Amino acid sequence: MDGKTDNFKGHSTNLVGIPTGLLASAAFNDYPLALSIGGVQELNRPFFEMLAKATNSAEAGGMFEHYMGMLFGLGGTALAGDEGGGKRRFRSSYRRLLEGWGFDSNGPEGAVLKGWVESRFGLLPIFHKEKLGRFPSPAWIAYVEQKMSSRFHNNSISLQLDILYEFCQWMLARWLAPGRRHITLYRGINNFDEHRVIERIDKRTAVIRQNNLVSFTANRYIADEFGDIILESRVPLVKVLFFNGLLAGHPLKGEGEYLVIGGDYRVTMSYF
Numbered sequence: 001m002d003g004k005t006d007n008f009k010g011h012s013t014n015l016v017g018i019p020t021g022l023l024a025s026a027a028f029n030d031y032p033l034a035l036s037i038g039g040v041q042e043l044n045r046p047f048f049e050m051l052a053k054a055t056n057s058a059e060a061g062g063m064f065e066h067y068m069g070m071l072f073g074l075g076g077t078a079l080a081g082d083e084g085g086g087k088r089r090f091r092s093s094y095r096r097l098l099e100g101w102g103f104d105s106n107g108p109e110g111a112v113l114k115g116w117v118e119s120r121f122g123l124l125p126i127f128h129k130e131k132l133g134r135f136p137s138p139a140w141i142a143y144v145e146q147k148m149s150s151r152f153h154n155n156s157i158s159l160q161l162d163i164l165y166e167f168c169q170w171m172l173a174r175w176l177a178p179g180r181r182h183i184t185l186y187r188g189i190n191n192f193d194e195h196r197v198i199e200r201i202d203k204r205t206a207v208i209r210q211n212n213l214v215s216f217t218a219n220r221y222i223a224d225e226f227g228d229i230i231l232e233s234r235v236p237l238v239k240v241l242f243f244n245g246l247l248a249g250h251p252l253k254g255e256g257e258y259l260v261i262g263g264d265y266r267v268t269m270s271y272f
Helices: 026-030 045-051 057-072 095-101 107-121 137-149 157-176 218-222
Strands: 180-188 194-200 203-215 229-236 240-243 257-271
Touching: 026 229, 026 257, 045 057, 045 157, 057 137, 057 157, 095 157, 095 257, 107 137, 107 157, 107 203, 107 257, 157 240, 180 218, 180 257, 203 218, 203 229, 218 229
Parallel strands: none
Antiparallel strands: 180 203, 180 229, 194 203, 203 257, 229 257, 240 257
């Protein structure tokens, strides 16, 4: 949909304390405010106090993986009650979701991640396998069924993602991008099926609504491989959930890939 105005549709509440409409706006992305998911740092205070003692980013990453392994049983051991030679149950993990996203952002793992963004930031997805228009619709029902699948909700997966987001923000502020508010990222596309053009400023500049969770890359040449239209945007660091330089053994395969909370982004478009 092209047009000068387009009302944003999202949840009336979220867990970051900023109105969803503002959070989704291009103005927020131009002038971002600090974001934090309510209660996460408070409930995990010993972990963040431990992080403060890290002497470098690699050490902090090791602390994170150790903490997540201990708290959510991600070290390969069976769930409680599985002893005695019984069949081990599937244990959902943030790593499994990120790996699934890297394979197909419109798969079940992608739906769970988009659902987490809904619940924490209030932003509704606009695409999952197909455009998500009016609710209810077959496309919406299929998305909701995937995001609520019990297969991925048996191990406090939303809390895992909460801690991942807060850890990512801590790492960016402490080690990886101290003092910075934005990073220039790129996204290659062939069409606008997964995007909405909210405002065309000129032939090369527009405000485009991204999905509520979307992949960018820091490498423009990598973006070239994904489409003939390159979207360049200044992404606020407070909207970064994960990137493949965050952990030593990162789950995302794409070089320079960033997983970013969506909304309306001011972009420069290049055509090839």
